[in-house]
Structures are given as structure tokens and as C-alpha cells.
Amino acid sequence: MTETVLSVRDLHVSFRTDAGVVQAVRGVSFDLAPGEILGIVGESGSGKSTVAMALTALNRTPNATLAGTVEHGGRDLLTLDEAMLQKVRGAQVAMIFQDPMTALTPVHTVGKLIAEVVRAHESCTKAQAWGRAVSMLQDVGINDAESRAKDYPHEFSGGMRQRVMIAMALACQPSVLVADEPTTALDVTIQAQILRLIRRLRAEHRTAVVLITHDLGVVAQAADRVGVMYAGRWVEEATVDELFAHPRHPYTRGLLASVPRLDRPRAKLLEAIPGSPPSMTEPDAGCAFRPRCPLAAEVCAQKPELIDRGGGPAHRDACFRSAEAEAGAVFTEVSG
Amino acid sequence: MSTRRWLLRRIFGLILVLFLLSIIVFIVFNVIPGGDPAVRMAGRHPTPETIRQIRHDWGFDKPIWTQYADMMNRLLIKGDLISYQDQTKILPTIWRGIPKTMSLAIGAAVIWLFFGVLFGVLSALKRGRWADSALTVVAMAGISTPIFWLGIVLLYLLTYKWHSFFLFSWIPSGGYVNLTSDPVGWFTHLFLPWICLSIVSIGFYSRVVRSSMISTQSEDYVRTARAMGLSSRRVLTRHTLRTSLIPIVALFALDFGAVVGGTVILVEPVFGINGIGNYAQQSVAHLDLPPLMALTLYGGFFIVIAGAVADFCLTFVDPRIRLD
Amino acid sequence: MSLLELHDLEMAFPLGRGRARRAVDGVSLTVDEHQTLGLVGESGCGKSTLARCIVGLNKPTGGQILFDGRDLASLSRKELHDVRRDVTMVFQDPFASLNPRRRIRDIVAAPLDVHGIAKGAERERLVNEMLERVGLEARYATRFLHEFSGGQRQRIGLARALITQPRLLICDEPVSGLDVSVQAQILNLLTRLQDELDLTLLFIAHDLGVVRHVSQRIAVMYLGRVVEGADADELFAHPRHPYTEALVAAVPVPDPRARPTDEEIIAGDVPGGVLAPGGCRFHPRCPRADDLCRRDDPALRELGAGGHRAACHHPLGDAVGVSGGADADASPPAAV
Numbered sequence: 003m004t005e006t007v008l009s010v011r012d013l014h015v016s017f018r019t020d021a022g023v024v025q026a027v028r029g030v031s032f033d034l035a036p037g038e039i040l041g042i043v044g045e046s047g048s049g050k051s052t053v054a055m056a057l058t059a060l061n062r063t064p065n066a067t068l069a070g071t072v073e074h075g076g077r078d079l080l081t082l083d084e085a086m087l088q089k090v091r092g093a094q095v096a097m098i099f100q101d102p103m104t105a106l107t108p109v110h111t112v113g114k115l116i117a118e119v120v121r122a123h124e125s126c127t128k129a130q131a132w133g134r135a136v137s138m139l140q141d142v143g144i145n146d147a148e149s150r151a152k153d154y155p156h157e158f159s160g161g162m163r164q165r166v167m168i169a170m171a172l173a174c175q176p177s178v179l180v181a182d183e184p185t186t187a188l189d190v191t192i193q194a195q196i197l198r199l200i201r202r203l204r205a206e207h208r209t210a211v212v213l214i215t216h217d218l219g220v221v222a223q224a225a226d227r228v229g230v231m232y233a234g235r236w237v238e239e240a241t242v243d244e245l246f247a248h249p250r251h252p253y254t255r256g257l258l259a260s261v262p263r264l265d266r267p268r269a270k271l272l273e274a275i276p277g278s279p280p281s282m283t284e285p286d287a288g289c290a291f292r293p294r295c296p297l298a299a300e301v302c303a304q305k306p307e308l309i310d311r312g313g314g315p316a317h318r319d320a321c322f323r324s325a326e327a328e329a330g331a332v333f334t335e336v337s338g
Numbered sequence: 339m340s341t342r343r344w345l346l347r348r349i350f351g352l353i354l355v356l357f358l359l360s361i362i363v364f365i366v367f368n369v370i371p372g373g374d375p376a377v378r379m380a381g382r383h384p385t386p387e388t389i390r391q392i393r394h395d396w397g398f399d400k401p402i403w404t405q406y407a408d409m410m411n412r413l414l415i416k417g418d419l420i421s422y423q424d425q426t427k428i429l430p431t432i433w434r435g436i437p438k439t440m441s442l443a444i445g446a447a448v449i450w451l452f453f454g455v456l457f458g459v460l461s462a463l464k465r466g467r468w469a470d471s472a473l474t475v476v477a478m479a480g481i482s483t484p485i486f487w488l489g490i491v492l493l494y495l496l497t498y499k500w501h502s503f504f505l506f507s508w509i510p511s512g513g514y515v516n517l518t519s520d521p522v523g524w525f526t527h528l529f530l531p532w533i534c535l536s537i538v539s540i541g542f543y544s545r546v547v548r549s550s551m552i553s554t555q556s557e558d559y560v561r562t563a564r565a566m567g568l569s570s571r572r573v574l575t576r577h578t579l580r581t582s583l584i585p586i587v588a589l590f591a592l593d594f595g596a597v598v599g600g601t602v603i604l605v606e607p608v609f610g611i612n613g614i615g616n617y618a619q620q621s622v623a624h625l626d627l628p629p630l631m632a633l634t635l636y637g638g639f640f641i642v643i644a645g646a647v648a649d650f651c652l653t654f655v656d657p658r659i660r661l662d
Numbered sequence: 663m664s665l666l667e668l669h670d671l672e673m674a675f676p677l678g679r680g681r682a683r684r685a686v687d688g689v690s691l692t693v694d695e696h697q698t699l700g701l702v703g704e705s706g707c708g709k710s711t712l713a714r715c716i717v718g719l720n721k722p723t724g725g726q727i728l729f730d731g732r733d734l735a736s737l738s739r740k741e742l743h744d745v746r747r748d749v750t751m752v753f754q755d756p757f758a759s760l761n762p763r764r765r766i767r768d769i770v771a772a773p774l775d776v777h778g779i780a781k782g783a784e785r786e787r788l789v790n791e792m793l794e795r796v797g798l799e800a801r802y803a804t805r806f807l808h809e810f811s812g813g814q815r816q817r818i819g820l821a822r823a824l825i826t827q828p829r830l831l832i833c834d835e836p837v838s839g840l841d842v843s844v845q846a847q848i849l850n851l852l853t854r855l856q857d858e859l860d861l862t863l864l865f866i867a868h869d870l871g872v873v874r875h876v877s878q879r880i881a882v883m884y885l886g887r888v889v890e891g892a893d894a895d896e897l898f899a900h901p902r903h904p905y906t907e908a909l910v911a912a913v914p915v916p917d918p919r920a921r922p923t924d925e926e927i928i929a930g931d932v933p934g935g936v937l938a939p940g941g942c943r944f945h946p947r948c949p950r951a952d953d954l955c956r957r958d959d960p961a962l963r964e965l966g967a968g969g970h971r972a973a974c975h976h977p978l979g980d981a982v983g984v985s986g987g988a989d990a991d992a993s994p995p996a997a998v
Contacts, residue, residue, distance in 0.1 A: 045841040092567030104558040154657040189704035194912035219914030260846035262875035274846035
């Protein structure tokens with residue numbers, strides 16, 4: 003039984019909105035090992051960001067319902083009250099977000115922002131906290147950290163601000179870092195730098211990372227294991243090598259086939275998935291991918307379970323016909 | 339740009355504004371009907387001879403720009419400009435009125451700032467609940483109330499009709515007492531005027547603070563602060579409030595300038611406080627140009643200065659803003 | 663036959679006190695008829711500003727735009743108005759670029775109304791025809807925008823841009839705001855439409871994979887200039903400008919076996935705003951930069967046959983340390 007630092011079981015999240023009840027997450031379960039990077043891939047409406055926020059109950063509002071368990075450090079985070087959760091956030095499970103341009107309070111220097119997090123979780127003097135802030139800034143690759151710590155967020159570029167966020171998140175050495183689309187708003191050359199930074203910090207601090215993205219390339223470059231989400235459900239999970247070599251779920255195969263890739267010769271037309279991602283107010287009781295799946299059949303009206311169908315390394319998928327899909331019945335332009 | 343350059347630019351702007359103001363006031367006064375000072379000074383049943391004499395003595399028959407130059411000279415350089423109405427010197431009257439007006443304005447400002455921000459924050463925190471609705475009603479009532487009407491009504495009710503009721507018996511019916519000679523009296527005499535003057539601003543500020551807080555609460559950086567595990571109180575004070583109050587700094591500076599420079603005109607006459615506002619009201623009633631000129635420049639000065647102070651303070655409060 | 667030619671195009675935005683932000687700083691390029699030219703670059707490179715200049719949303723502060731051989735600046739207002747029928751644009755954000763208060767048929771027919779091309783029954787027929795052509799049903803014409811998904815709205819935007827039967831279609835990041843699974847559909851649609859309608863395309867995007875898929879020729883922009891231009895396959899097979907190489911290396915490929923090495927990941931930030939004078943604009947980040955680079959701004963010039971051009975003193979494929987000075991004088995500066 004491998005160690006797990008985070009264990010999610012049957013997570014359900016729904017929101018009451020003017021348009022009705024949105025079931026954003028419908029029964030997601032996964033484990034995270036220490037020092038592992040788990041990539042969660044999905045498009046809009048997949049629920050991946052909701053999962054990320056739900057891990058520390060950040061989206062628990064009067065209109066939201068969170069159910070299931072999130073085990074960390076021997077207790078279920080979802081049963082904790084706000085005060086207890088505040089002790090966990092930042093110190094044990096930290097989170098960074100998508101748009102670095104708006105994610106830092108503009109009226110405080112970055113050094114103060116980081117030091118504030120340190121002092122919130124550890125008892126130390128102002129000077130010690132400041133020292134930690136400076137060393138974290140250095141750690142994330144900001145040159146001249148001593149003087150840059152006295153600068154305000156608007157004096158940094160987007161990539162730099164994201165580094166500051168990472169510094170804030172890792173200042174108290176959390177065991178888990180949840181990164182929600184950390185590079186989506188950044189230029190591609192900066193994205194590569196940030197991903198490399200995350201991998202390096204993971205190696206140095208043994209921090210487990212939950213990396214949320216819609217970009218399959220990002221997942222391939224940075225993750226150890228991958229989970230694919232669609233319409234609030236976990237539809238496939240495997241190690242990164244296994245998933246890209248032998249994708250099983252038709253949606254995963256579709257995603258891989260429809261992305262124009264630099265490492266393949268140019269084709270005239272892409273193998274596109276027809277239709278659009280579903281709305282989450284009236285989710286399908288059976289497989290939500292049915293309307294868009296070339297392999298859809300009668301059996302798909304039932305709710306698919308996430309099962310390891312064997313025949314290789316650990317690899318779960320939620321499709322009744324995944325064996326046929328893997329054999330090439332759909333989306334053939336997949337593996338390189 | 340450097341502070342010195344900015345300062346010079348603003349001072350230049352101030353002089354320009356005041357100059358234009360003075361011209362406008364002068365021209366307006368000279369074209370409105372019924373404003374002929376010679377006629378007013380001549381008393382009842384004046385003969386054309388008397389009027390002509392007065393015109394000559396006072397220089398009203400000189401060309402208009404000469405009159406203007408004379409007036410500005412006596413106001414700004416010689417300092418002995420006198421009013422048409424009662425031939426008293428203007429500047430000493432203004433000088434005596436300033437401490438009274440300032441007591442009124444500063445006291446009201448403290449009150450409206452405190453309650454405005456408090457109500458606004460409470461409204462935002464309890465958004466959608468009955469406390470928010472109640473405070474909204476109070477705010478709207480405050481904004482809609484005409485100040486002078488409120489003053490008269492309050493005076494009537496609290497110093498006359500219900501004066502015997504112990505809660506109100508200590509409220510005097512008007513006038514002003516020096517702070518240095520009688521602090522308690524100073525307070526009791528200013529109490530009602532302060533309420534009057536601040537009620538509109540309390541309503542207004544609470545709305546501004548409320549909406550600023552609500553929009554700040556949904557900002558990404560507040561989410562970051564929460565995600566880092568900061569306590570709710572810290573998130574509220576150091577992140578949400580600290581940022582949402584930035585517009586209040588600018589607003590307050592401008593408002594204060596406007597109050598000192600003008601709004602007091604509504605309150606002082608009602609309560610019999612002999613400050614600038616009262617003097618201004620009387621001068622308007624008598625169409626007395628010299629004090630009006632002085633008071634307009636005084637008001638304009640304060641408002642322009644307030645704007646510059648607002649800009650200056652903003653650079654301290656919001657690091658993204660630089661002097662121009 | 664070239665349909666669009668840009669000669670030393672400049673677009674500078676004044677910043678007060680004599681300074682200006684040179685968003686487009688001397689761009690020369692050619693788009694041949696029935697071809698697709700892809701324009702790629704990161705934030706601040708000027709590609710969107712360039713597109714807006716061509717279509718007339720910005721008035722260039724220098725240089726020339728020749729459409730079909732005619733200088734746009736020399737045309738009368740009426741003639742310019744007519745050119746707008748032939749040069750149209752599709753925008754990035756399908757939620758922001760269409761008017762939510764109007765019905766679909768009015769949105770699509772707007773160019774017809776502006777140019778007085780058709781009225782009444784004829785107008786309706788053209789609208790319905792165009793809707794079908796972009797993959798939407800004609801009966802959607804009476805609906806409003808909020809009933810449609812992102813992908814569908816982008817189709818509507820395309821319909822609007824194509825209804826006047828333009829000769830040149832400019833696409834400014836047309837798929838960046840869409841889900842991955844929908845991107846492929848829109849790209850396929852564009853490919854099909856280009857064939858059916860004999861379109862010339864100027865395709866602008868930051869996603870290299872997408873640009874490569876769609877374009878025959880590609881120009882790479884950096885800080886307001888074109889730094890490299892070549893046929894699509896040639897550009898990726900043999901990039902000559904160090905920035906192009908860095909850009910290609912930074913793109914995360916969906917293949918876990920192809921992770922970039924540390925050397926390949928370029929350092930530094932994408933600079934924005936006012937540029938410090940002197941030398942090649944890429945030299946602060948370039949691993950091959952030397953004194954010549956810091957002094958001399960290299961012009962775009964031919965490097966061998968096949969129309970491969972780069973603006974570099976030490977293009978890749980030449981040995982480092984060999985000055986490109988002698989060759990630079992031999993061939994005159996070229997357009998892409």
C-alpha cells in the first residue's frame with residue numbers, strides 16, 4: 003500500500019444558481035502520493051477547477067454543497083470548520099491560481115505578502131518572516147531578491163508574479179500544492195520556465211502537486227500521473243506515459259487526436275470531436291460523453307464506473323467500450 | 339514627475355482657476371438685474387442726483403476693468419476691501435468666521451467619515467440580509483434629505499417642541515461658543531449642526547464603501563489571501579478593506595474641500611453660527627459683491643487645494659499611482 | 663500574385679513627453695493570393711496591432727499598406743469603404759465581439775447593410791446560406807447570442823466576416839478562447855471555407871501548433887518586428903532565428919518522452935512597453951548575442967533559397983562567432 007498524502011473519495015460539489023442547480027463535480031475519487039505531480043485535464047464544465055477549490059473547501063459558500071471526503075494528515079478536511087481550515091490552507095495544502103496579474107493584493111509589497119503568510123502559520127518574528135520571504139523569492143528564481151522584496155506587485159511582469167505566488171504558496175513547506183491552470187495566462191516561453199520551476203521545487207521539497215490544466219502538452223511535460231475529467235466525472239486515469247501511449251476513453255483519444263501537434267506532419271483536417279461540452283445543470287445519468295461519442299451505444303445509458311480493465315500498468319477508465327476504443331475504433335490519429 | 343514640478347504645476351493651476359473665478363463672479367454680478375449697488379446704497383426714495391454721487395464716490399462710473407483691478411487690488415494687496423452693504427472691512431469678518439466654520443466642518447467630517455465607513459462595511463458584510471436593507475434605507479434617506487430643511491425641523495423639534503424631554507433639553511437653540519472658553523458649550527452648540535451637515539455624506543459614503551467592498555471581495559487577490567490560510571479578520575482588514583477604501587481617500591479630500599468652501603452655507607444660517615457660510619448667505623441676500631468675491635475665491639482656493647491634496651494622498655495609499 | 667503587401671509598417675502610440683510605444687516597428691510582409699500566412703508571437707509582439715492597422719481600426723504612423731497593388735492611404739473615403747468589403751476580420755473573443763442585443767441574422771447581415779449589398783428577401787437568403795455554410799442551421803437566424811456556445815458564436819463571427827465574399831480574411835486569435843475539442847472543429851471549418859471560397863488568410867495566433875496547421879507560410883514576430891519568415895514546414899524543421907528556436911522548444915508537446923532540456927528553455931521575460939535603443943531587440947535574452955548584436959539592429963534578409971528570411975547576425979545553422987556582417991551587405995533587406 004503506497005503512501006498517500008491526499009486521498010479524495012466520492013467528491014460531489016453542486017451550486018445553486020439562477021439557472022438551477024449546477025452539479026459541477028459528480029463523484030470524483032483519486033489519491034496523491036508524496037512528491038507526485040498529478041495532472042488533471044479537462045475543458046470548461048469538466049469541474050476540474052471546482053475540484054481544486056474544494057480540496058480546501060475554498061468554494062464553500064451558502065449556495066454550495068460539498069460532499070465526500072478529502073483525507074489529509076489523518077482527517078477529513080471537509081468536516082473542518084473555517085477556522086481549522088485556515089490553519090491547513092497555505093501551511094499544509096497551498097493553492098495558486100490562473101491569472102497572476104490580478105492575484106496579488108496591490109497595496110502590499112511582495113515581501114510583506116509572503117511574510118504575512120509565514121507569520122499566519124508559524125510563530126516567528128517579523129524579521130524572521132521577512133528573511134524567509136526573501137529566501138523564497140530567491141528560490142523561485144527572482145534575481146536581486148533582497149531589494150525586489152520591497153517592490154509592489156505591479157512592478158513585476160506576469161511570469162514574475164506567478165513566481166511570487168509560488169513563493170507565497172511554498173513558504174510554509176506545504177505537503178500539497180494545488181495549481182489551477184498556473185500557466186494558462188502566460189506566454190509560452192514563460193510557461194516553460196514556470197513548469198520547470200514547479201518540477202524543480204517538487205524535487206527539492208518533496209511537495210506533491212495537483213496540476214490542473216486544459217493543455218495536454220502541459221500535462222505531458224510536467225505530470226507523473228494524469229486524470230481526465232469530463233462533465234464533472236473522472237473518466238480516465240493512468241501514469242503519463244501509459245495515458246499518452248494507450249489512451250482508452252474515447253474522450254481522451256478525441257482530445258489527443260484533435261490537437262494540432264508540432265511533432266507530427268501536418269494533416270489537412272483534424273480529427274475533431276463533434277458537439278460541445280455539456281451544460282452542467284441537467285447532467286446525463288449515464289455517460290455524459292454520449293452525445294459526442296462515435297462509439298455510443300445502448301449500454302452507455304447506464305452510469306459508467308471507473309475501472310481498471312487490466313492489460314498493463316495501473317490504468318482506470320470509465321467507458322463500457324474502452325477496449326474497442328483503445329484498439330483503434332475511434333480517433334486513430336492518437337499515438338506518435 | 340518630481341514632487342517639485344508637480345507642486346509648481348498645481349500652484350499655477352490654482353492661480354489660473356482663481357483668476358478665472360474672479361472674472362466670472364465680477365461679470366455675473368455686473369450683469370444681473372437688481373444688482374446695482376449704487377441704488378441699494380442710496381436708501382429709500384433716492385434722487386438721481388444722490389445715485390450719481392454715490393456712483394462717483396465709489397467708482398462705479400469707471401470702466402469695468404478698472405473697477406475689477408481696483409477691487410482685486412484692495413482685496414489681495416491692500417487688504418482693506420469693504421462691503422457695499424455696511425461698509426465694514428471684509429477680511430476681518432472672514433478671519434473671525436474661519437474657526438467657527440472649521441469647527442463645524444471638521445467635526446462633521448469626522449462624524450460622517452466614521453459612520454459612513456462603518457455603515458458601508460456592515461452593509462457589505464451583511465449583504466442581502468435585513469441589516470443591509472435597513473442600512474440602505476437609512477443611507478437613501480440621508481442622501482435625499484435637504485440639509486437646511488433638516489436643520490429647521492430638528493431645531494423645531496429638539497429645541498422647542500420636545501425640548502423638555504431630558505434627552506434633548508441640553509441642546510441649545512443656536513449660536514456658537516468658543517472652544518477655548520467653554521468646551522462643553524462648544525460641543526453642545528455644534529452637535530445639531532454636525533448631524534445636519536454629515537447626514538447626507540453618511541448616506542453617500544456608506545453606499546460608496548459598500549459597493550467598493552463588494553467588488554473588492556470578489557477580486558482574485560482576496561481569493562489568494564484566503565487560499566493562503568489567512569484568518570478571516572486579516573483578509574478583511576489588510577486585503578479587502580485596505581484596498582476598497584482607496585477611493586474614499588480621494589473622495590473625502592474633495593468632499594471636505596467642498597464643505598469648507600460651500601456647503602456650510604446651508605447650515606450656518608439655520609443655526610445662527612457666524613462663520614463663513616453665514617457671511618456668504620448674507621452677502622448673497624444683499625447682493626454684496628466685495629464679500630462675495632472674497633468668499634468665492636476662498637471657496638475656490640479650498641476646493642482646488644483639496645483636489646491636489648487628494649491626488650497627493652492617493653500616491654501614498656495606492657502604490658500603483660504616481661504623481662501624474 | 664501578392665494580395666496584401668506591407669512596407670515598413672509602423673504603429674507608434676504616443677506616451678507623452680516625446681516617448682512612444684512602438685507596437686509595430688517597421689514590418690514588411692507579403693501575403694500571396696489563395697495562401698495562408700500565419701503570424702505568430704507572444705504578448706507585446708504587435709501582431710494584433712498589425713491586424714488592426716490592416717483592417718483600418720488603427721491608423722498607421724508610418725509605412726504603407728498595399729491591397730491588390732493599391733496604397734490604402736491614397737484611397738478616397740469611398741474607395742476605402744469599398745475595400746472593407748474585401749478585407750474582413752474575425753476576432754478572438756466570441757463573447758465580446760458580437761452584439762448580444764441583436765438577432766443572429768442582423769449580426770450576420772450587418773456588412774450587407776453597411777455596404778448596401780442586399781435587402782429584403784435577398785438579404786435573408788444570403789444570411790441563411792452563410793449560416794449553413796459555417797455549419798449552423800438557418801433556423802438559428804432569429805435567435806439571440808446567449809443561446810449559443812463559444813464555438814457556435816465563433817461560427818457566427820465567421821459568417822459575418824464572410825458574407826461580403828471578401829478576398830482577404832484576417833483571423834486574430836480565432837480559436838484561443840475556445841475549448842480544445844471545439845478548436846479543432848473551427849480549424850477544420852476554416853480550412854474547408856478557404857477551399858470553397860478561394861480565400862486568402864492572414865492567421866494570427868500565439869499557439870504555434872495551430873498556426874502551423876493552418877498556414878503555408880509563417881512569420882514570427884518579436885517586439886514589433888518580423889524576426890523570421892519561411893514556409894511552414896521549413897520554419898519548424900530548420901529555424902534560423904534563436905527566438906524561433908526558443909519558441910518552438912517551449913511549446914509543450916503532448917508526448918511525455920519529449921520533455922525539453924534545461925538548456926532549451928530560454929530565460930528572461932518577454933519585454934513590453936518602451937524599448938531601450940540599441941542593437942538587436944532580442945539580444946538581452948539571446949544565448950548567441952555578442953557585441954555586434956548589442957550594437958547593430960539586424961535587418962530581415964534572405965538566408966538561402968526558398969524564401970527563408972531571418973533578422974539575425976548569427977542565424978542558427980551558421981557557426982557562432984562568424985559575423986554575418988559581410989553577407990548582410992550583399993543582400994538587401996527583404997519582406998517576408
